[in-house]
C-alpha cells in the first residue's frame with residue numbers, strides 16, 4: 001500500500017457526522033457572547049495567545065466534539081491556537097503538565113482536521129475545498145456559489 005492509499009483509506013474511515021439539533025444550535029448561533037461550549041474551549045488557550053477560535057461556525061460542532069474527545073484523554077489539556085489555514089482546520093494543542101502527545105491525542109486531532117476538510121465552514125453540511133482568486137476555503141456547493149468560489153482539484 002502506498003502512502004497515498006493509506007491516507008485515502010484513513011480519510012474514508014472518518015465519519016462525517018450528520019448534524020444534530022445541538023450542532024445546528026451552534027452553527028446558527030447569533031449572539032455576541034459565544035456559546036458555553038466555545039467559551040470552554042477558548043478558556044484552554046494559554047496566555048499570550050488571542051482568546052478566540054478563528055474558524056467559521058460550520059466547524060464549531062466538530063470542534064466541540066474534538067474538545068470532548070481530548071478532554072476524556074486529558075481533562076486539563078491546553079490549546080495554543082485554533083484557526084483555518086489554506087481551507088483546513090489547524091488545531092494546536094498540548095497535553096497537560098508537559099506530557100508527550102499520545103497516539104490517541106494525535107489521532108483525535110487528525111480525525112477532526114480530516115472531518116473539517118469535508119465540512120462546509122459556513123453551514124456544517126458536506127463540503128470540499130474551493131478557491132476564489134487564490135483564497136481557498138472548504139464550502140458546500142451552495143456557499144461556494146454564493147461567493148463565486150470554484151472546486152479545487
Ligand SMILES: [Zn+2]
Nearest residue numbers: 120123140143
Ligand atoms: Zn455550506
